[in-house]
Amino acid sequence: MFFEPTTTFQVWWIKSIRVRPHASHRWNHCRQNVVCVVVLIWHSSQHRSLKRNVQSSFMADGPRWEGKATAKVLSLSAEAAWSFLEDFCNFHKWFPAIDTCRRIEGVDGRPGLVRYCAATLPPPSEGVVKWCHERLLAMDPIGRSLSYEVLENNIGIKRYTSTMRVTAINGGDGVSGCQIEWSFLGDPVEGLTREEWVAYLDSGLQGTVRNMEDQAHFTTL
CATH class of the missing domain: 1.10.30 (DNA Binding (I), subunit A)
Known part of the structure; x- marks a missing residue:
């Protein structure tokens, strides 16, 4: 990459x-x-x-991390799940680990779009804000995938690219459920092991799925 x-x-x-x-x-x-x-x-x-x-x-000019987290969404179609993820600058509505996500520059849905993501840490580090800028590299509505790279940040990330992809399951009709895959390739994150980073993504993705399902259920009431 x-x-x-x-x-x-x-x-x-x-x-x-x-x-x-x-x-x-x-x-x-x-x-x-x-x-x-x-x-x-x-x-x-x-x-x-x-x-x-x-x-x-x-x-490799040093060790390189590569991995992925996956989550099944049985109550949403692939198209419904993708409608949440393609909203690149509102990720904080679904991903539980961040408080803020907003556009810095660029056009929604177009490569080059840059978002600002941030979270305020809980005690004992209360008041410390961890943030990063992320740039959209590709958006594929038909294949239901997007890729982005991390730019400036204060969370110990150097070179890092990631892809989120939604695929249909249960017969592949896209109606009876789907799976979200969140893969990455990058340099080691300062202060963490690869296993800890994958666990962080996995926990965040599971929380994202729950929030998406709750929102979908709320809108159907």
Whole structure:
């Protein structure tokens, strides 16, 4: 997510060839060959493990976290659940761990939209506000998914991207229930283990589902 795969492989293969400075007149020919080899390897099933290993070695300038939390929503259709999540700048209405969520810049539903999320910590850290800016990277209403990245913050997050996706269950008709998946890829969060971070997301997602179901039930009364 953070680097272009093609660039990564070009650099790896160019280093492997070890073109000498005085052979610069052959550089263009070597580079074309390198790109061809990369394309073939990228699409070859027998070299997928090599692709992953090389990509990881160049992406990782330190340990990288990856994981997800999931929750089933049996009382809402996939479309109904998505209608809550696609409201990018009102996430505080459903996610129990934050108090505030508002638009900073951009157009609703469009990539580039930036939201401000914040929460006031309970005692003994009463009065301390934890906040972050998050930028929408992609919004897919048909596939019912959105991706965003964390920007400035005071909660110990560096590079971090996340995707929320809603899929139908119970026959796939989208009416009889759905599942929400919240996945992430990023640098370690300061002061937490990966397991603690996943537990935080999982707890927050379960609370989000309960709030969505309560709101849907209230609007049908």
